[in-house]
Amino acid sequence: MPDRRLRIAVADDAVLLREGLVGVLERFGHTVVASVGDPDSLLAAVHADELDIVLTDVRMPPTFTDEGMRAALALRRTWPGLPVLVLSQYVEQSSAADLLDTGGGVGIGYLLKDRVGDVAQFVDAVVRVADGGTAIDPEVVRTLVSQTNQPIHRLTGREREVLALMAEGRSNAAIGTTLVVTDAAVAKHIASILTKLDLPPATEGHRRVLAVLAYLRDSEPA
Template identity: 60%
Template sequence: MTATAAPRVTVAEDSVLLREGLCRLLAEAGFEVVAAVGDGEQLLQAVGADQPDIVVADVRMPPTHSDEGLRAALVIRARWPSVAVLVLSQYVEERYATDLLAGDTRGVGYLLKDRVADVDTFVDALHRVREGGTALDPEVVSQILARSRRSEPLAGLTPRERDVLALMAEGHSNAGIADELTVSEGAVEKHISGIFGKLDLPAADGGHRRVLAVLRYLEA
């Protein structure tokens, strides 16, 4: 029986201590770290050379420590669409999440750095984006939800539909949402159907309706 190959990861983080900690954590979780770099330019070179399965990148890196990591992530999404990208940020910055989700929404994640300390959550997010899903930090979703309550596009959703949409945005499956809300999967499916209808997301959009619904948060 052939063993499943470990997911290959490139890490981009300018803090040496955090970079080494991420590499150790990933190795212990069963990933293969193929490169670990400290700035956006090195990240692009490493991805071009190694073609990893996943990139984990800090948003802010040298030389200006503004958005170099994010801009490198956007280039990776355009040049190598098969490479999943999970960006890490010290603070909630909704516009970065918006930029990251503006194109193809498959295989992309945005987490706060504090979330790395919750190893299970971090590893789950990595696997989710590698498999083509999305992973948005709950704090980002919470801020978007609070803002959306003052915005017209989502005004028609019920409180329970908002709860379901918030959990969808975090990347939970229907079963996961049912567990979080202590309801049946059938009830979750009805709520999601209601969300799609109220947000005018037709069946023709297929499975991407989940992500499109989250994008309505970001656009609100």
């Protein structure tokens, strides 16, 4: 059981999936305060309650296009500090960029819906975003990295893996676990990456993640 019990609002019009999500979150000791099926109910729930994080699907009524994304952006504009995790059937850069541009990119998550299958990692991402961190889908990071200009080619293969995980918003410990290396090795890789990409070495935690994301977003292929 985690030390933090989050108060969560979940919005998804697919009942089966929404109930599954609620089950997963409650299994990890969190409280789902509101479980709704459309953006208006979500906005009402946010107004009514003190929440730690909002989870929302993108495709919702009435038009079943990107209502959830619009709702997420609206929420962030009204409450810049409110952590929002957007789940989507597909992920792409411009939506990620729009989300990261709200509230200074703090407390933002943008993940493929598929990721909820890996329940532990998913709940970890929820907690991370609720704590003001970021969780950007590996798909988005992969396209960002593949489109980045020359300096990134100076990185070793392992360093690029670490960079991708950093951009997703993972902590040093999580990166170490994923790549099966020690924390010290991760720290060494990160220092090397920051030097090679000319990023300020002192930045720590979420700020460092945002710096990496900003670097990737600003870069283009030569």
